[in-house]
Amino acid sequence: MHITNNDSASSTSECDLQVVDQKHLALIEPHGSCVPAPIVSSFNDRIRPLLDCVDKLRHLNIMQEGIQLPTIVVVGDQSSGKSSVLESLAGISLPRGQGICTRVPLIMRLQNHNETELHLEYNGKLVPTDEVNIAEAIVLATNEIAGHGKGISNIPLSLIVKKNGVPDLTMVDLPGITRVPVHGQPEDIFEQISDIIMKYITPEESIILNVLSATVDFPTCESIRMSQKVDKTGERTIAVVTKVDKAPEGLLEKVTSNDVNIGLGYVCVKNRTGNKSYDEARSEEARLFQTHALLSKIDKSMVSVPVLAHKLVHIQANIICKCLPDIVKKINDKLAVNVASLNKLPQHLSSVAEALTMFMRILSSTKESLKKIFLRGEFDEYAEDLEMHCTARLAEMLNEYAVELHSKNVEKKEDFLMDEIMSLKEANGIGLPNFLPRAVFLNVLQKKVSVISAIPEVFVEKLWNYIETVVIKVLMHHFGDYQQLRSSTRCAVQNLIAKRKDESINWVREIIETERLTDYTYNPEYVATCSTLMEQQKPFMEIMNDSDKPSIIKLKEIGEVDVGxxxxNKDIAQQAFELKMRMIAYWKIVLMRMVDHMALYAMFSLRKMVNYEIEQEIVNELMASHGGGIERMLEESPCVSEKRLRLKRSVKLLKESKDVVAKIMDRIALQTYGEKAVNGSSSSEYPLQVYEPKHIAVIKPKVSGVHAPIISSLNDRTRPLLDCVDKLRHLNIMQEGTQLPTIMAVRDQSFGKSSVIESLPGTSLPRGNDTCTRVPLITRLQGVQVEAPTYVEPCIQSL
Structure with missing residues (x-):
């Protein structure tokens, strides 16, 4: 393959470039040493749209959304010749001097263009310049970004170079690596530079252009060490060796042995020196690599700035083509996530009426959620949060309460009936014998009630604390979008539950006092239990009266006890036994009553609170003089406002980026389809005008007087698919239940159906007054090329 380019400055000369395919790269070997050709790729026109797309995405700062762009990153130790290499590629002069010349990331965008145009972009400004003043303009811009002196900054500076003969490339030149700070530089200059370099070379989408001086050992270069940290195999690294004329000895072994894993290969160059023109510098470079005793032995695919330019263009094209589909996917995914997040933000309210409507809607949804989890036992809103399964948790709490109450009812086997005997003795007075005084029963009852009196109060505290936690969690969920109301609603709920808690404690104390002072039940279970237990009194008294009998007796509800x-005290043992049995029977009723009352009271209080009280309390709190009213909803909280603004900016950026990518994809598709359409109809005398569509190229013949063939520009693409379907139909695959895509022509008789089909192939079909088509007619049309003028030759088959 030979490429011939004519530069305006050397229009009388030609230089043929031979392309040698080596792995993934096109390597160009210049022939002749008179005047070199412009440094421009043979497919600049093809790579330019892709590069424009990436450059626009970079200009939009899409990387702030976490989407990395394919980039050629230029790194190298200080004074390795980085700037000189970039000068040779761009054909312009960059700042020179001692120490660090590049103090900010310099994004160089080179574009082959007929007219020369240079400008800088930074801090939202666009500064035009020219080839004479470009170095000074870069210094001034750098000082504005990084400050005067020798400090560095990670804020990028963009340099756009449009010039005839330059390769279509975008590169990022980073500050040269230096370990020892000089006067005026910060002490941590090495760490600052390392952080910037690692930020740019770490992404997998970055290509590392490592500039090395031939005068040093490559493994000792700090830039090599950094690139090896992120690219151990070297598949993303290409090396440029400068100053080859100063250390030609052993250079061939260095670039062929590849001791430092440079996967994309080496290119040796000789940069421009002095005041020579770039054409003179390239001619001198070509002569050096052709005539030097040592350098001429290096393969010509590894030397010269033109070879480097073409390598970089090919590498850049490969990485862009590889990354572009993934970039499109990431943009679409990120856009979908951010749009969804934006839609989830609360509605921005602009009037009191809107605020009131939204407030009532939120309050209604809050009540519904509370009814579901407290009253109906529906947990779909909090399926994974077991704490919010309130009916189940309340039942557990009530069961624990009942168990704790009954745990205090364990009858002691030791000193059986001694408490009852002591109570009877203390209540003894002048009166009828063997009569059980009611005061004794109440005295024993009060002692037992006192033992459990604290348990209901503790339960009520625990119950309302749990209810408060759940209600506030639901409220914060529903009012979470309106931070300005959260404190008021929380305060309202806390006040309401505090009042209900106090009321419940007072109610519990009244219940306890009632049980302490009164012994009554209408429950027939008391009589039944008491009768069953009293049946044991006879054997008990027999033991009391007969000392020869064993003193061990097994009693219901108590177990085995020693009554010897x-x-x-057998004179009052009978009364003590009766007192004990009656108290056991009655105490069961008391405990059952305390559990039942607590359950009923809790559910009644919950239902009243959810249905009426919460809503009323929240409204009263908001309408109070200190509440701020519904108008507070019009004031969007700072965090929501900031999040909305950030998401809007992000969505706008991603949409713009999506449009940029869509346009380039459409342009590529249009170019591909257009070229195929034009090449496929090269024998036609009808020129084709291509209109830009979304996904396909629509081709409109520009003719007058003669009708163009009815043929789609997609024939070449659809023909294989159509042949496949026709073969399947011929095999009668549909008898196996597999349906094939088919265009069915249907209409009432005499509506011109056959005429429409005739118009497509330009062939006559049967006509008549009756049914002309009496069987399914499968019409297969296929366009074939014949001698000019080109027409469609139909082929009709009936099965």
Whole structure:
């Protein structure tokens, strides 16, 4: 393959470039040494749209959304010749001097263009310049970004170079690596430079252009060490060796042995020196690599600035083509996520009426959520949060309460009936014998009630604390979008529950006092239990009266007890036993009553609170003089406002980026389809005008007087697919239940159906007054090329 380019400055000369395919790269070997050709790729026109797309995305700062762009990153140790290499590629002069010349990331965008145009972009400004003043303009811009002196900054500066003969490239030149700070530089200059370099070379989308001086050992270069940290195999690294004329000895072994894993290969160059023109510098470079005793032995695919330019263009094209589909996917995914997040933000309210409507809607949804989890036992809103399964948790709490109450009802086997005997003795007075005084029963009852009196209060505290936690969690969920109301609603709920908690404690205390002072039940279970237990009194008294009998007796609700010690009090043992049995029977009723009352009271309080009280309390709180009213909803909270603004900016950026990518994809598709359409109809005398569509190229013949063939520009693409379907139909695959895509022509008789089909192939079909088509007619049309003028030759088959 030979490429011939004519530069305006050397229009009388030609230089043929031979392209050698080596792995993934097109390597160009210049022939002749008179005057070199312009440094421009043979497919600049093809790579330009892709590069424009990436440059626009970079200009939009899409990387702030976490989407990395394919980039050629230029790194190298200080004074390795980085700037000189970039000068040779761009054909312009960059700032020179001692120390760090590049103090900010310099994004160089080179574009082959007929007219020369240079400008800088930074801090939202566009500064035009020219080839004479470009170095000074870069210095001034750098000082504005990084400050005067020798400090560095990670804020990028963009340089756009449009010039005839330059390769279509975008590169990022980073500050040269230096370990020892000089006067005026910060002490951590190495760490600052390292951070900037690692930020740019770490993404997989970056190509590392490592500039090395031939005068040093490559493994000792700090830039090599950094690139190896992020690209161990070297598949993303290309090396440029400068100052080859100063250290030609052993250079061939260095670039062929590849001791430092440079996967994309080496290119040796000789940069411009002095005041020579770039054409003179390239001619001198070509002579050096052709005539030097040592350098001429290096393969010509590894030397010269033109070879480097073409390598970089090919590498850049490969990485862009590889990354572009993934960039499109990332943009679409990020856009979908951000749009969804934006839609989830609360509606921005602009009037009191809107605020009131929104407030009532939120309050209604809050009540509905509370009814579901407290009253109906529906947990779909909090399926994974077991704490919010309130009916189940309340049942558990009530069961624990009942168990704790009953745990205090364990009858002691030791000193059986001694408490009852002591109570009877203390209540003894002048009166009828063997009569059980009610005061004794109440006295024993009060002692037992006192033992459990604290348990209901503790339960009520625990119950309302749980209810408060759940209600506030639901409220914060529904009012979460309006931060300005959260404190008021929380305060309202806390006040309401505090009042209900106090009321419940007072109610519990009244219940406890009632049980302490009164012994009554209408529950028939008391009589039944008491009768069953009293049946044991006869065997008990037999033991009391007969000392020869064993003193161990097994009693219901108590178990085995030793009653021998009671024989000394057998005169009141019978009364004590009756008191004990009646108290056991009645205490069961008391405990059951305390559990039942608590359950009923809790559900009643919950239902009243959810249905009426919460809504009323929140409205009262908001309408109070200190509440601020519904108008507070019009004031969007700072965090929501900031999040809305950030998401809007992000969505706008991603939409613009999506449009940029869509346009380039359409342009590529249009170019591909257009070229195929034009090449496929080269024998036609009808020129084709291509209109830009979304996905396909629509081709309109520009003719007058003669009708163009009815043929789609997609024939070449659809023909294989159509042949496949026709073969399947011929095999009668549909008898296996597999349907094929088909265009069915249907209409009432005499509506011109056959005429429409005739118009497509330009062939006559049967005509008549009756049914002309009496069987399914499968019409297969296929366009074939014949001698000019080009027409469609139909082929009709009936099955």
């Amino acid at each position: 010690s009671l024989r000394m």
